[in-house]
Amino acid sequence: MSKHDSARRAFLVRAAAGAGAVAGAGLLPDASGQNRGERHEAPAQLHSRGGAFFNQEDAATIAAFTERLMPGAAGKPGAREAGVLRYIDLALAGAYADLQDFYRRSLRQLDVYCRKTYQESFRRLDAARQDEVITALERDQVTGFTWPSGLEFFNIIRTHTMEGLFADPIYGGNQNFAGWRLVGFPGAQSIFTPADMRSRQAFTREPIIGLEASDESAKGRA
Amino acid sequence: MATEKTEVVIVGVGAAGGILAAELGKAGMKVIGLERGPRLATSDFTPHDELRYFERQELRPSVKRQPVTWRPNTNARAKPLPVLNYGNQAGGGTVHYGAVSWRFHEDDFRARSRTIERYGVSAIPEGSSLADWPLTYGDLEPYYDRAEYDLGVSGKAGNLEGRRIEGGNIFEAPRRREYPLPALLPDQSGVLFEAGARKLGYHPFSTPRAILSQPYQGRPGCTYCGFCQAFGCHVGAKSSILVTKLPEADKTGNFQLRTGTMCYRLNSDNSGRATGVAYYGPDGSDNTIEADLVILAPFIYDNTRLLLVSKTAKFPNGFANSSGQVGKHLMAHITPRVFATFDDRFVNIYMGPSAQKHSLDDFNADNFDHSGLGFIRGAQISVSPADLEAGPIGAAMSMDPPPGTPRWGAGYRDFLAKYFARHAAIVAQTENLPYADQMIDLDPDVRDQWGLPAPRLTYDWRRENEITRVEFMARKLEELGRAMGATRVWRGRMGPGAPGAHHEGGTRMGTDPATSVVNRFGQSWDVPNLFIVGSSTFPSMTGFNPTLTIQALAYMSADAIVKRYQSNPGPLV
Numbered sequence: 107m108s109k110h111d112s113a114r115r116a117f118l119v120r121a122a123a124g125a126g127a128v129a130g131a132g133l134l135p136d137a138s139g140q141n142r143g144e145r146h147e148a149p150a151q152l153h154s155r156g157g158a159f160f161n162q163e164d165a166a167t168i169a170a171f172t173e174r175l176m177p178g179a180a181g182k183p184g185a186r187e188a189g190v191l192r193y194i195d196l197a198l199a200g201a202y203a204d205l206q207d208f209y210r211r212s213l214r215q216l217d218v219y220c221r222k223t224y225q226e227s228f229r230r231l232d233a234a235r236q237d238e239v240i241t242a243l244e245r246d247q248v249t250g251f252t253w254p255s256g257l258e259f260f261n262i263i264r265t266h267t268m269e270g271l272f273a274d275p276i277y278g279g280n281q282n283f284a285g286w287r288l289v290g291f292p293g294a295q296s297i298f299t300p301a302d303m304r305s306r307q308a309f310t311r312e313p314i315i316g317l318e319a320s321d322e323s324a325k326g327r328a
Numbered sequence: 329m330a331t332e333k334t335e336v337v338i339v340g341v342g343a344a345g346g347i348l349a350a351e352l353g354k355a356g357m358k359v360i361g362l363e364r365g366p367r368l369a370t371s372d373f374t375p376h377d378e379l380r381y382f383e384r385q386e387l388r389p390s391v392k393r394q395p396v397t398w399r400p401n402t403n404a405r406a407k408p409l410p411v412l413n414y415g416n417q418a419g420g421g422t423v424h425y426g427a428v429s430w431r432f433h434e435d436d437f438r439a440r441s442r443t444i445e446r447y448g449v450s451a452i453p454e455g456s457s458l459a460d461w462p463l464t465y466g467d468l469e470p471y472y473d474r475a476e477y478d479l480g481v482s483g484k485a486g487n488l489e490g491r492r493i494e495g496g497n498i499f500e501a502p503r504r505r506e507y508p509l510p511a512l513l514p515d516q517s518g519v520l521f522e523a524g525a526r527k528l529g530y531h532p533f534s535t536p537r538a539i540l541s542q543p544y545q546g547r548p549g550c551t552y553c554g555f556c557q558a559f560g561c562h563v564g565a566k567s568s569i570l571v572t573k574l575p576e577a578d579k580t581g582n583f584q585l586r587t588g589t590m591c592y593r594l595n596s597d598n599s600g601r602a603t604g605v606a607y608y609g610p611d612g613s614d615n616t617i618e619a620d621l622v623i624l625a626p627f628i629y630d631n632t633r634l635l636l637v638s639k640t641a642k643f644p645n646g647f648a649n650s651s652g653q654v655g656k657h658l659m660a661h662i663t664p665r666v667f668a669t670f671d672d673r674f675v676n677i678y679m680g681p682s683a684q685k686h687s688l689d690d691f692n693a694d695n696f697d698h699s700g701l702g703f704i705r706g707a708q709i710s711v712s713p714a715d716l717e718a719g720p721i722g723a724a725m726s727m728d729p730p731p732g733t734p735r736w737g738a739g740y741r742d743f744l745a746k747y748f749a750r751h752a753a754i755v756a757q758t759e760n761l762p763y764a765d766q767m768i769d770l771d772p773d774v775r776d777q778w779g780l781p782a783p784r785l786t787y788d789w790r791r792e793n794e795i796t797r798v799e800f801m802a803r804k805l806e807e808l809g810r811a812m813g814a815t816r817v818w819r820g821r822m823g824p825g826a827p828g829a830h831h832e833g834g835t836r837m838g839t840d841p842a843t844s845v846v847n848r849f850g851q852s853w854d855v856p857n858l859f860i861v862g863s864s865t866f867p868s869m870t871g872f873n874p875t876l877t878i879q880a881l882a883y884m885s886a887d888a889i890v891k892r893y894q895s896n897p898g899p900l901v
């Protein structure tokens with residue numbers, strides 16, 4: 107880890123602690139119990155905050171929302187574990203910069219809707235209530251959404267969740283190939299043999315291939 | 329601002345423009361090719377990246393900088409299309425295409441006559457402008473042959489000089505010889521499709537593709553990586569114009585490629601003769617090329633647009649548009665599809681070339697009796713991934729989950745986790761009829777990055793003939809899915825009427841200058857030193873992918889220009 111990385115990590119930890127103090131412990135479930143002196147902080151925890159675009163509250167909302175779209179379970183990595191928030195955060199600071207206002211307005215409308223309906227922000231609702239809200243968005247049955255509509259927001263965030271789960275890790279999501287492992291995709295293999303083509307079985311030959319490295323070398327780095 | 333002179337200027341160096349550049353250059357003609365996008369190389373296409381090329385469509389035009397708008401009818405306000413399904417670089421769509429390379433059927437060239445002969449004139453829907461081509465399959469066969477051998481197409485013949493051959497497409501038109509390369513290996517979806525279709529008495533075969541099944545002309549064979557449709561090929565096995573005709577054009581010493589250039593006007597003199605083109609350079613400069621011969625070969629939108637924006641006193645309705653036909657008869661494929669999942673095995677559909685992997689032709693063209701069906705013409709049916717591209721983003725975006733399974737949440741996660749590697753899509757690519765009111769014109773409200781009016785499409789495929797055919801095909805697809813042994817088969821949703829892939833029309837070819845824009849050689853009736861080559865000239869579209877026919881027409885036009893026009897510039901018909 108370079109000196110720069112250490113400094114950035116320290117900054118992120120401080121920022122997270124600061125945000126947590128303002129917004130409450132529920133905002134940063136992964137930050138609690140972290141040893142700040144620990145050199146090898148797990149990537150999923152670094153990636154669970156915004157920073158490139160999202161402020162801390164919006165980051166927590168996006169993290170909660172995307173986790174409901176693709177929830178994790180034992181042996182089934184979900185949006186949080188894959189780093190979907192980090193993917194969307196980086197995309198909005200770069201390739202999707204023209205969608206910044208789309209997200210800002212959507213999140214504001216979502217917050218108003220949730221406070222009006224449940225007297226609480228989205229990220230603090232329990233999972234069943236969060237699912238209720240997402241269902242209403244998908245059906246375009248939320249009140250108070252002008253632009254973007256509830257359905258437009260649902261469609262975009264669903265799309266970006268899938269991208270964050272399944273795009274190459276170089277874009278910030280799909281950490282440790284979590285998304286590809288979930289569905290059994292071997293990544294950017296440059297060749298399949300005639301025997302591979304004839305197989306009726308799952309393709310399990312390692313390594314999974316990404317843009318920067320195979321998962322074996324990634325493991326070697328960690 | 330620069331002005332230069334050349335013999336030939338080609339606008340758009342893709343499937344057609346690349347062939348013309350090489351062939352005219354070889355004949356000693358000085359050619360300048362204008363290309364809107366960059367020139368990429370095989371080395372740019374490794375490693376593969378689904379987000380960049382499939383999802384963000386990097387090899388396609390930008391919908392923001394190069395908008396194309398669509399409205400279902402003239403009463404609706406046009407909105408920018410969310411995806412533009414054509415090329416944006418040297419080599420055009422052949423860089424990212426699935427390389428499916430069909431010869432059209434004999435009756436495809438005379439769909440109107442054939443329909444009348446077999447079902448009577450009343451079978452042609454009112455309002456349809458279905459027309460015969462001004463050439464026959466026999467006229468084009470030598471050029472199909474040349475395209476297949478020159479570019480490198482893999483497949484198995486199903487009709488050698490009239491002799492039907494099982495294992496090939498027995499419905500294909502007679503060919504003089506085998507494909508230059510044997511068929512590509514089937515993947516497991518192809519194996520399942522082959523067995524299921526045979527069980528039903530149909531005639532499946534490995535789809536002919538411009539992808540090398542073994543080394544050819546110094547290029548290596550396909551590695552079956554699966555990153556095919558939407559991607560550039562990382563070994564150069566896809567016979568794109570980038571690795572076939574452009575290097576050939578370079579070698580002639582007579583060809584100059586100008587990338588990053590946007591042709592914005594066709595220039596002409598008072599007699600109505602084309603004098604060249606005006607274009608913006610990559611630095612924003614305003615430039616002129618004076619040329620003896622102007623060839624338009626961009627995607628179809630820009631043919632109509634360039635003609636309409638280049639109107640003159642002599643051609644007040646658009647250059648070379650005395651017929652008033654420019655922009656009309658827009659066609660596009662619609663693709664009803666079903667999804668099939670297999671509980672007892674894996675399919676691993678992400679292996680192998682991704683588009684239309686294995687096909688059957690039993691329900692295409694007039695290969696089956698349409699009596700009493702309520703529609704004419706058919707569809708090509710094939711097995712594919714969810715969206716011709718087989719990565720997990722493609723599956724998540726394009727595969728509708730089965731009824732009862734949500735699009736998100738734990739249920740969706742488990743569906744995708746279990747079935748991503750156990751799914752196939754079965755797709756019909758329908759031959760939608762031409763209608764004069766399906767058209768391209770200039771959007772009065774939307775402009776592109778160069779300030780040109782955006783092409784505006786007025787199009788809705790949901791007509792009685794087309795809807796009836798979609799329902800017929802969807803049932804066939806369900807039947808196929810079950811015959812393949814799928815545990816579950818369900819239909820995908822159909823879109824809202826917008827055009828799908830493979831646009832055709834806008835500068836229709838014909839035999840009559842009053843009702844068509846160009847003759848069989850793509851030569852303008854009004855302006856003999858203007859040629860338009862590409863699917864914009866198709867009078868009807870067929871259920872087949874258009875590229876090999878675009879390329880055969882390009883070879884034919886090149887031949888006519890070199891052998892006849894060059895020595896005697898004037899009307900060829």
